Amino acid sequence: MSDSSTASPAANGTPTRSRISEAVIRIAGNSQDGIQAIGGFLARLAGRSEQEVMTFMTIPSTISGGPSIFQVRIGSGEVLSAGDEADLLIAFYQHSYDEHIRSLKKGGIVLYDSSHVTSNEEWEKDYHHLPVAISALTIESIGGTAKDKGKNIYTLGLVAKMFDLNIVKLTNLITERFTGKDVSIVNTALAAFNAGYSHSLGNVLETFEFIESQQKTGHQVVMNGNEALAYGLIAAGVRFGAGYPITPWSDIMELLRRELPKYGGSFIQCEDEIASVSMAIGAGYAGRVAVTGSSGPGISLKTEAIGWAVMAEVPLIVVNVQRGGPSTGMPTNVEQSDLNIAVFGGHGDSPRVVISPANVEDAFYTAIEAVNIARNYNVPVFILTDQSIATRIEAFEEPDFESICQNIGPDFKDVADHKPYDLSTPSGVVPRVPPGTRILSGKYPIATGLEHDEMGHPTGSPKLHMQMTAKRRKKLQCLGESLPVPEVYGASEGNILLVGWGSTMGPIREAVDKATAAGDSVSSIHIRHIHPLPPGLETIFSGFNHVFVVEMNDEGLYGYGQLANLLRARYCDPKIRGLTKVDGLNWKVREIIDRARSTVSVGILKR
Amino acid sequence: MSAIETAPVGQATVALPTPNAERKPLTEKEIAADHPTWCPGCGDFSVLALYFKLIERRKILHEKITTIAGIGCSSRFPYFVQAHGAHYIHGRALPFASGVSLSRPDLHVFVFGGDGDAFSIGGNHVNHTARKNIKMTYVVMDNFVYGLTKKQTSPTSPIGFKSKTDVWGSMDQPINPMKQLIAAGATFVARATATNPNHLLSMMEAAMDHDGFSVIECLSECIEFYEGAFDAANPRKGGIFNTVSPEHDVTDELAAYKLADTAFPGHFGVFYKVTEPTKNANEAKINAGAREKVQGQADWQILQKSFSRMK
Numbered sequence: 001m002s003d004s005s006t007a008s009p010a011a012n013g014t015p016t017r018s019r020i021s022e023a024v025i026r027i028a029g030n031s032q033d034g035i036q037a038i039g040g041f042l043a044r045l046a047g048r049s050e051q052e053v054m055t056f057m058t059i060p061s062t063i064s065g066g067p068s069i070f071q072v073r074i075g076s077g078e079v080l081s082a083g084d085e086a087d088l089l090i091a092f093y094q095h096s097y098d099e100h101i102r103s104l105k106k107g108g109i110v111l112y113d114s115s116h117v118t119s120n121e122e123w124e125k126d127y128h129h130l131p132v133a134i135s136a137l138t139i140e141s142i143g144g145t146a147k148d149k150g151k152n153i154y155t156l157g158l159v160a161k162m163f164d165l166n167i168v169k170l171t172n173l174i175t176e177r178f179t180g181k182d183v184s185i186v187n188t189a190l191a192a193f194n195a196g197y198s199h200s201l202g203n204v205l206e207t208f209e210f211i212e213s214q215q216k217t218g219h220q221v222v223m224n225g226n227e228a229l230a231y232g233l234i235a236a237g238v239r240f241g242a243g244y245p246i247t248p249w250s251d252i253m254e255l256l257r258r259e260l261p262k263y264g265g266s267f268i269q270c271e272d273e274i275a276s277v278s279m280a281i282g283a284g285y286a287g288r289v290a291v292t293g294s295s296g297p298g299i300s301l302k303t304e305a306i307g308w309a310v311m312a313e314v315p316l317i318v319v320n321v322q323r324g325g326p327s328t329g330m331p332t333n334v335e336q337s338d339l340n341i342a343v344f345g346g347h348g349d350s351p352r353v354v355i356s357p358a359n360v361e362d363a364f365y366t367a368i369e370a371v372n373i374a375r376n377y378n379v380p381v382f383i384l385t386d387q388s389i390a391t392r393i394e395a396f397e398e399p400d401f402e403s404i405c406q407n408i409g410p411d412f413k414d415v416a417d418h419k420p421y422d423l424s425t426p427s428g429v430v431p432r433v434p435p436g437t438r439i440l441s442g443k444y445p446i447a448t449g450l451e452h453d454e455m456g457h458p459t460g461s462p463k464l465h466m467q468m469t470a471k472r473r474k475k476l477q478c479l480g481e482s483l484p485v486p487e488v489y490g491a492s493e494g495n496i497l498l499v500g501w502g503s504t505m506g507p508i509r510e511a512v513d514k515a516t517a518a519g520d521s522v523s524s525i526h527i528r529h530i531h532p533l534p535p536g537l538e539t540i541f542s543g544f545n546h547v548f549v550v551e552m553n554d555e556g557l558y559g560y561g562q563l564a565n566l567l568r569a570r571y572c573d574p575k576i577r578g579l580t581k582v583d584g585l586n587w588k589v590r591e592i593i594d595r596a597r598s599t600v601s602v603g604i605l606k607r
Numbered sequence: 608m609s610a611i612e613t614a615p616v617g618q619a620t621v622a623l624p625t626p627n628a629e630r631k632p633l634t635e636k637e638i639a640a641d642h643p644t645w646c647p648g649c650g651d652f653s654v655l656a657l658y659f660k661l662i663e664r665r666k667i668l669h670e671k672i673t674t675i676a677g678i679g680c681s682s683r684f685p686y687f688v689q690a691h692g693a694h695y696i697h698g699r700a701l702p703f704a705s706g707v708s709l710s711r712p713d714l715h716v717f718v719f720g721g722d723g724d725a726f727s728i729g730g731n732h733v734n735h736t737a738r739k740n741i742k743m744t745y746v747v748m749d750n751f752v753y754g755l756t757k758k759q760t761s762p763t764s765p766i767g768f769k770s771k772t773d774v775w776g777s778m779d780q781p782i783n784p785m786k787q788l789i790a791a792g793a794t795f796v797a798r799a800t801a802t803n804p805n806h807l808l809s810m811m812e813a814a815m816d817h818d819g820f821s822v823i824e825c826l827s828e829c830i831e832f833y834e835g836a837f838d839a840a841n842p843r844k845g846g847i848f849n850t851v852s853p854e855h856d857v858t859d860e861l862a863a864y865k866l867a868d869t870a871f872p873g874h875f876g877v878f879y880k881v882t883e884p885t886k887n888a889n890e891a892k893i894n895a896g897a898r899e900k901v902q903g904q905a906d907w908q909i910l911q912k913s914f915s916r917m918k
Contacts, residue, residue, distance in 0.1 A: 047918060221917045221918055227917075231914070234910060239710075242706065261894045261896070261897035262901050262909050263906050263909065265894075266710070266893075268705075268709060268886075268890075275702035278695070278703045278705075278706065279703070279705050279706035279709070280706060282693075282695075282703035282704060282708075282710075283707065284706070285703070286710050286711045286714070290706065398918075399914075401907035401908070402907045434691075435711070435714055436711065438668075438669065440624055442637060442669070446686055446692045447692070449694060450694065457640075457686055458686065
């Protein structure tokens with residue numbers, strides 16, 4: 001709990017109350033305890049209180065049960081990561097207590113269910129221990145039949161008391177959540193909450209109060225990255241999609257399946273990944289911009305079809321929610337090891353676009369950008385997100401729906417003549433003419449995966465293969481020139497530049513802030529456009545002695561992560577080096593700073 | 608506005624060109640494109656010629672013709688038709704065509720392919736397109752051999768067929784396309800041969816008129832790599848062309864299955880035909896229900912409402 005500003009003096013036996021600007025709360029239990037619900041309520045409350053919030057969760061990849069955590073960081077100021085260390089740990093079981101006590105900062109509070117947990121004397125010295133018989137007291141408050149049900153809401157009451165949270169808003173949230181269900185369920189939930197809230201926390205501890213956050217303009221919405229991405233696709237005008245279930249991509253297809261009919265669209269569950277991508281490409285050929293997506297092995301299966309879309313120049317959105325690989329890998333853990341398959345996956349020279357959102361809000365806008373690139377350049381576009389963005393909850397400003405929602409329905413107006421693969425355009429881009437469009441010359445186009453002439457008919461001509469290969473490449477080069485130069489976070493010149501992509505933006509920026517405050521010369525840039533790369537990177541790199549590419553993937557045979565490899569190939573700059581890790585967890589701020597410092601000390605030529 | 612609902616049926620006809628009502632049926636000259644690359648004598652020529660005839664007879668508007676194929680000799684089909692078409696990847700023509708069919712209710716999609724596409728690399732797509740009953744017509748030009756890659760065993764090659772991959776004769780049980788299609792739930796299953804054009808055309812017309820997934824297995828001889836394979840079904844070569852008896856009940860699944868069990872050359876005609884809701888209709892129904900609930904709201908307002916629940 002940083003920035004404890006004013007602490008009211010402790011009167012005899014009365015708990016102190018501290019004013020804080022942020023708090024990190026980790027809830028540890030089992031996956032069926034509803035701990036995500038506690039975190040969800042806290043995140044939503046933060047959104048309604050104009051506070052910033054970020055969450056982090058782990059879920060077991062087992063079918064039912066298993067240890068699970070939910071961490072929520074709420075702040076009155078900017079929140080960039082879910083926090084390295086917790087201020088408060090809530091432990092439901094012995095294993096929750098034993099395994100997560102070290103995630104607490106020294107002097108932090110562990111609130112534990114004394115019905116299940118026996119405390120460790122050793123640890124009592126370092127952390128404030130707060131035993132509450134959560135299970136027993138929950139049963140007492142709502143009756144014994146529910147067994148373990150309701151203890152999450154009881155615990156939420158305890159947290160509300162400890163942090164002096166807004167009871168009216170929380171009560172509304174609980175009521176809204178259970179509305180539509182039996183009235184008795186709402187009442188039981190409220191009873192559990194009130195019981196937790198009125199439980200005496202004793203006089204050993206202080207309680208906390210968040211300082212007012214800077215007033216933000218507009219209203220905040222609270223959701224996870226998968227939701228933001230799916231809704232972004234809807235805002236972009238996507239009305240057709242096809243997919244196959246796989247973690248952590250499934251949420252997106254479920255949401256689109258449910259929501260698209262409202263907009264006159266459809267999302268189809270297919271027999272496999274290949275059928276999914278093919279169906280989306282078919283709809284793309286028919287005049288739509290359609291979406292497919294997957295994670296891990298599912299992406300591998302789609303690569304042949306994506307190559308066809310590159311060759312035939314059909315727009316397509318491929319969402320890749322990265323998880324730990326290769327093969328089945330670590331389905332519920334984060335990793336950024338699919339950059340290579342997104343950029344290079346498949347046989348032959350098949351240039352496609354790859355964009356990666358930086359956080360939950362950016363997932364919404366990246367979806368819109370991806371759709372517009374796909375339809376303007378007639379090319380497959382990968383949205384390379386990851387398990388971390390997919391599952392974490394953030395609050396962000398409500399978008400201006402009226403101005404951003406697009407209608408991108410196809411146009412079937414007659415055309416005089418049409419060459420689908422016209423070589424005479426400087427950018428290589430030719431407007432699409434989907435079936436249903438009458439072509440007055442009587443000459444109709446064929447979309448094909450064979451190398452072709454300007455009408456789409458097969459050719460073995462070496463000259464045409466060279467020209468068409470160049471055409472497909474030129475489109476992306478053209479796009480690359482139009483991309484914005486990434487902004488440097490921190491000083492524009494200095495010793496170390498941290499380069500990030502995807503979900504690591506927050507922790508990297510927090511590392512820049514912390515290291516700068518400690519006197520280091522560190523800045524960062526975040527690359528959203530992975531392929532093609534944006535212009536201006538050489539100039540930015542030239543301002544620093546060291547360029548470290550921070551990624552969650554392996555250093556590979558030659559010592560560099562996947563983006564680092566791409567940047568080294570592109571800029572031939574030996575000062576570009578990699579900071580990689582594959583523990584399946586988000587970068588901690590401290591890890592980034594320590595690794596950057598130690599890598600600087602190794603020196604460039606040692607590698 | 609919703610994209611799918613605005614899919615215009617014929618709205619594209621503006622003043623300049625001939626109005627649809629006055630347009631003459633397309634002639635073979637207008638719909639023939641590249642000269643087919645098939646070997647002289649290939650059965651596929653006949654299927655192509657009958658497709659032209661079907662387009663002419665049914666007065667399909669030029670821009671509405673949509674021909675899709677996967678990979679194989681027969682899958683070169685779209686290049687030979689002067690109309691919108693796509694030549695997709697091996698085995699996946701059906702899901703591609705499903706994407707077209709489901710997002711474009713104004714088009715009747717034709718898919719052409721071979722036995723490798725349909726029953727080997729793309730086998731599972733046949734089952735699921737059938738099960739979903741996605742509206743389109745699929746003509747499988749079955750020659751019992753891989754022709755484009757020059758004589759390897761196909762999933763329909765009979766036991767004992769000598770190919771480059773089974774020099775001692777094929778030993779894997781061949782797939783019975785009719786049985787497989789009936790079992791998968793295809794709602795229109797017919798069998799024809801390229802050597803009986805009138806019968807094939809009538810099958811193509813019936814398939815096109817069927818509201819659902821209609822499939823024709825059309826025996827189409829590869830004279831290069833499996834010459835004489837279908838002589839037994841060709842009266843001109845001393846064979847017999849047994850049509851399905853008029854007494855056969857096309858809605859009787861077991862009777863259809865029995866018919867499919869007859870030894871080669873078997874029967875020709877419609878084996879099975881039932882009316883089931885199409886995926887297209889089911890999805891449209893879901894859409895209509897969902898649209899009714901948001902009547903009068905623009906897309907951005909619907910989205911805004913969803914977001915208001917996440918505050």
